[in-house]
Amino acid sequence: MITIGIVGGGQLARMLVLAGLPLGLRFVVLDPAADACGAAGAEHLCSPFDDRAALDQLAQRCDVVTYEFENIPAEAMAHLAAQVPVYPKPQALAISRDRLTEKNLFRELGIDLPAYFAVDSKASLEAVVALTGLPAVLKTRTLGYDGKGQFVLRTAADVDTAWQQLGKVPLILEGFVPFDREISVVAVRSRDGEVRTWPISENVHQAGILRQARSMPEDAFAQQAGVYARRILQRLDYVGVMALELFCVGDRLLVNEMAPRVHNSGHWTIEGAATSQFENHIRAVAGWPLGSTAAQDHAAMVNFIGAAPTSEAVLALTDVHLHDYGKAPRAGRKIGHATVHSVDRLRFESQLAQLKSLADAVAC
Ligand SMILES: Nc1ncnc2c1ncn2[C@@H]1O[C@H](COP(=O)(O)OP(=O)(O)O)[C@@H](O)[C@H]1O
Ligand SMILES: [Mg+2]
Structure with missing residues (x-):
């Protein structure tokens, strides 16, 4: 009997469990929420993602660990990966949790993508807006999902507002894509x-x-x-x-x-x-x-x-x-x-x- 650990207990974990039960697999889900919907049909370790003792328990109980959520602390994944196989390898998580490293990888692989620039000060935002032109999209480099942590700059006045809203963390500015x-x-x-x-x-x-x-x-x-x-x-x-x-x-x-x-x-x-x-x-x-x-x-x-x-x-x-x-x-x-x-x-x-x-x- 193979036991699979899932870090993150949302609906993606729930549907992974629903797919794996008919195959005779067992699941342990790590999620801090007592009502995590992904824990239905699984054993639930109800702890923060960076709780070392909970991570140790997950590693001990599982043959392999996966995740359904990008924003897991890198140290937590490294701690797990030292004890149990983790797939996808934590490297994929480390790259994709930061929009800048992710886009650098795409560029290195010859993949076409919108123009993008790192932004770490208001002056650098003003400088790169001059390069992309407007409209442009300002995004937090990490922790964004479902459009959160984003601001579409349409006018010069938006630069100030967007910086006030998002400027406390590292950012990226992208050219706005008028997609079909x-x-x-x-x-x-x-x-x-x-x-x-x-x-x-x-x-x-x-x-x-x-x-x-x-x-x-x-x-x-x-x-x-x-x-x-x-x-x-x-x-x-x-x-x-x-x-x-x-x-x-x-x-x-x-x-x-x-x-x-x-x-x-x-x-x-x-x-x-x-x-x-x-x-x-x-x-x-x-x-x-x-x-x-x-x-x-x-x-x-x-x-x-x-x-x-x-x-x-x-x-x-x-x-x-x-x-x-x-x-x-x-x-x-x-x-x-x-x-x-x-x-x-x-x-x-x-x-x-x-x-x-x-x-x-x-x-x-
Ligand atoms: N550069 C862009 N130009 C035009 N629309 C964009 C751009 N970036 C994001 N969007 C719109 O916002 C949505 C969410 O942005 P995305 O970068 O996918 O962040 P999230 O991590 O929140 O899904 C996209 O699916 C798209 O509709
Ligand atoms: Mg998206």
């Missing part, structure tokens, strides 16, 4: 180096939060996105699932960011692919063969943000699958999602539109 579409590629690499990618996902964000993701098996950018993902996976000797977010602008494909974990834009793979991102992540970290990533029919996912429609309303739709994370509703919080999955294109579009309007009516 946002896509992501979710990829998995096994312990012996095999890489598979799912069909790319087309993503719609509002206020920096993902609202909808749809499988796009025929997309013209899929091949290039896959090439970029493979380059990163190979360089990092990566094991597990990784997601790459990209902007399509004209005929250019620019990488936005990577996530060293299963990703919200891949939730449709639970019903819409032969093997889900969660199962393949588990297979990879357990050292098992990967499953097929082929898409099955039309699939899309709609997030429930802040509040969810009633389960009755969602389940009354055909070809719709509900995933309620068991989290307390709170504005801006991802509390669940539903997937539409169908062979029939017209029915798929109509069910997706209905699901989207149910979600939009209550989102906050």
